[in-house]
Amino acid sequence: MHKRIVITGMGAVTPIGIGVNTYWKSLLAKDCGIAPITRINTAHLPVKRGAEVKAFDAPALLPPKLVTDLDLFMQYAYVAAEEAIAECNADFDPCRTGIVMGTAVNGLGFTGQTQEEYVLEGKPISPRFLTKTLGNIAAAQLSIHHSLKGPCYTVSTACSSGGDAVSLAAMLLETGAADAMVVMAGEASLCPLMICSLAKAGALSKKGESRPFDKNRDGFVIGEGGGSLILETEDSARKRGAVILAELLGYANNTDGYHPVAPQPQGLGAAACMEAALIKAGLKPGDIGYINAHGTATVRGDAAETKAIKRVFGDLSVPVSSTKGATGHMMAGGGITELIACVKAMETGFLPPTIPCEEKDEDCDLNLVTEATAAEVEITMSNAFGFGGQNSSVILGKYK
Numbered sequence: 001m002h003k004r005i006v007i008t009g010m011g012a013v014t015p016i017g018i019g020v021n022t023y024w025k026s027l028l029a030k031d032c033g034i035a036p037i038t039r040i041n042t043a044h045l046p047v048k049r050g051a052e053v054k055a056f057d058a059p060a061l062l063p064p065k066l067v068t069d070l071d072l073f074m075q076y077a078y079v080a081a082e083e084a085i086a087e088c089n090a091d092f093d094p095c096r097t098g099i100v101m102g103t104a105v106n107g108l109g110f111t112g113q114t115q116e117e118y119v120l121e122g123k124p125i126s127p128r129f130l131t132k133t134l135g136n137i138a139a140a141q142l143s144i145h146h147s148l149k150g151p152c153y154t155v156s157t158a159c160s161s162g163g164d165a166v167s168l169a170a171m172l173l174e175t176g177a178a179d180a181m182v183v184m185a186g187e188a189s190l191c192p193l194m195i196c197s198l199a200k201a202g203a204l205s206k207k208g209e210s211r212p213f214d215k216n217r218d219g220f221v222i223g224e225g226g227g228s229l230i231l232e233t234e235d236s237a238r239k240r241g242a243v244i245l246a247e248l249l250g251y252a253n254n255t256d257g258y259h260p261v262a263p264q265p266q267g268l269g270a271a272a273c274m275e276a277a278l279i280k281a282g283l284k285p286g287d288i289g290y291i292n293a294h295g296t297a298t299v300r301g302d303a304a305e306t307k308a309i310k311r312v313f314g315d316l317s318v319p320v321s322s323t324k325g326a327t328g329h330m331m332a333g334g335g336i337t338e339l340i341a342c343v344k345a346m347e348t349g350f351l352p353p354t355i356p357c358e359e360k361d362e363d364c365d366l367n368l369v370t371e372a373t374a375a376e377v378e379i380t381m382s383n384a385f386g387f388g389g390q391n392s393s394v395i396l397g398k399y400k
Contacts, residue, residue, distance in 0.1 A: 005170050005248040006237050006399055009090070009230030010340050011083030013076045013186075015051035015223055015327050018061075019083060023337065024344045027352040028372040032326050034210060034221050037190055046199040049208030050190045051223035051328025066141060069128060071107045074138035076226030076333065077186030081142055084228040085182065088242055090146075092232075098150030098178040099139040102165030102185035102332040104158050104386065107133030109191030138186060150178045155332075158386025159294075160253070161185060162227065162335020163394050167251040169231045179236040185332040186226035194222065201261060203298060210329070212295035212322035213302050213364040214357045220296040223328025227336025244399040246343045249379065250281025256389025263301050263385065267308025270294075273391035274312045274381065281395045285313045288395070289377030290351055292338045293366075294385045295322025296329050305383065306364045319377075321369040325355040335384040339394060342380035346398050351375050 012019060015033025016026035026033075033051040042048040053076065058067045061079045070078060090097075111133050117123040131137045136154040143152055151172050155165045162185040169181035198204045205211075205219035237244055254276065256269035263270070278285065294305055309320065323341055324330075330337060341352050351373045360368060379397040386392075 003174050004234035005173050005231055006234050006244045007229055007246045007248065007343060008232055008237050008242040008244055009084035009088030010245065010343065011080035011228035012337050012340055013053055013056070013080045013226040014330065014337055015053055015225060018053070018056065020340060027323055027326055027341060028350055030353055030355050032355060033223070034208065034328055039190060040192065045192060045195050047195050047204050047208065049221060051221055052190060053225050069131065070138065070141060071110045071132040072188035073103060073107060073186040076188060076224065077101065077138045077184040077228070078142060080226040080228035081182055081184040084230050085146070088230045091240060092180045094147045095149050096179040097148045098172060099143055099148060099152045099182045099184065100165040100169045101136060101139035101154045102161035102335065103135045103154070103156060104161050104187060104331040105189045105194065106135040108193055109188055112191055112193045138184065142182065142184065148182070157390045158388055159329070159331045160335065160384040160386040160390040160392035161332035163382065163384035163392030164253050166229060166231070166339065166394055167253055167392065170248055170251055173231060173233050180230065180232035182228065182230060183336065184226065184228040185336045187331040187333045188224045189331060190222055190224055198222070205297065210297045210325045211356060212297045212325050212354050213361060213366065213368055215359040215361040217297040217299060217302065219298055220324065221328040223330040223334065225330045225333040225337065227333050227340060229336060229339065246346060246396045247399045249397045250277045250283065250395040252276035252280060252393050254391050256391065258389050261387050263304040264389065265300070265304055267304040267311060269389055270305060270308035270383065270385055270391050271311040273393045274308065274383065277381065277393040277395050283379065283395065286316055287379050288318055288381050290342065290345055290375070290380045291318055291320045292342050292380065292382040293320050293322045294383045295324055297324065303363045306366055309366060317367040319351055319369050319375060320366045321352055321354040323352055335392065339382050339396065342382050342396050346377055346380060349374055349376050
């Protein structure tokens with residue numbers, strides 16, 4: 001990198017807590033956010049459990065107008081972004097500050113609900129329909145509220161959207177297009193359309209349990225929520241006197257070129273992505289002290305990721321965990337909150353556990369962290385992979 005890129009703010013809205021500190025404490029305590037779905041009627045759905053955000057009080061967390069103007073996935077991203085902005089004491093030049101939003105499915109739930117109400121009940125379609133379903137409107141609303149007038153993009157690369165949003169923001173900072181970037185992501189995909197489609201594809205756990213890398217795993221559990229990071233150049237952060245939480249050392253994105261939904265069985269694309277991130281960071285595999293794996297608990301996905309990690313790291317016993325057993329699969333939101341877990345691991349000296357991994361699969365022979373473990377790590381890697389063979393890998397380090 002020609003410019004050092006640092007993190008100065010973080011925000012999280014998750015099924016195990018709202019706010020970064022609550023989320024982190026819940027991870028270490030092995031709390032699980034997976035429970036029966038309450039927001040929609042699941043009587044006729046093939047899956048009835050998910051990881052919902054609990055106690056999300058939109059009127060208490062958002063300006064009154066945005067409670068009605070933002071769909072739920074936008075609200076999650078917006079609230080996370082506000083936490084991150086507040087933490088970094090943002091006093092940015094508005095014309096030099098941009099936003100990248102990440103979301104995999106946009107307003108799919110609201111789209112389905114609106115169609116059903118229109119066809120079956122004759123309910124008029126709201127003039128807000130489009131602005132509550134378009135993925136970029138959360139970023140647009142944040143830019144309006146904070147008068148941010150720099151570059152503004154929305155990334156939709158399936159479940160790697162969060163990681164890719166970070167990468168795009170870093171590129172904009174490196175090229176001088178901005179001095180600071182708000183990265184935000186959100187999903188609220190617990191809806192009949194998503195549940196039925198993923199169940200038909202065989203991706204969801206029939207047991208309603210997320211067991212990453214466990215011998216008895218049978219699919220992922222849909223999660224929801226949002227995350228946010230403030231990225232800025234080191235020069236910008238130092239001029240502002242900002243507290244620097246971590247440094248972005250490297251990142252990469254690629255595709256498997258293999259299948260629309262299945263991972264490349266040997267993890268070749270994922271391995272190449274991790275290797276590219278290491279090259280960009282100027283690091284060797286042995287420099288990585290902890291990996292937050294994508295680890296969705298699908299049979300093929302976890303096995304392929306294990307092969308990818310083995311291909312890159314060989315016999316190095318790098319500690320690995322997946323936090324999706326606690327949060328479910330938050331898709332774009334997870335790409336950000338899992339990076340937050342990496343920052344907190346470096347800050348606190350504890351690695352988050354993989355739950356509930358009771359019997360490790362022999363095909364997933366990793367140095368799996370199953371209890372909150374004390375470990376001083378200087379550099380971490382977070383992976384996020386998605387449908388279409390999308391791969392994202394981001395490397396963070398302690399700021400020195």
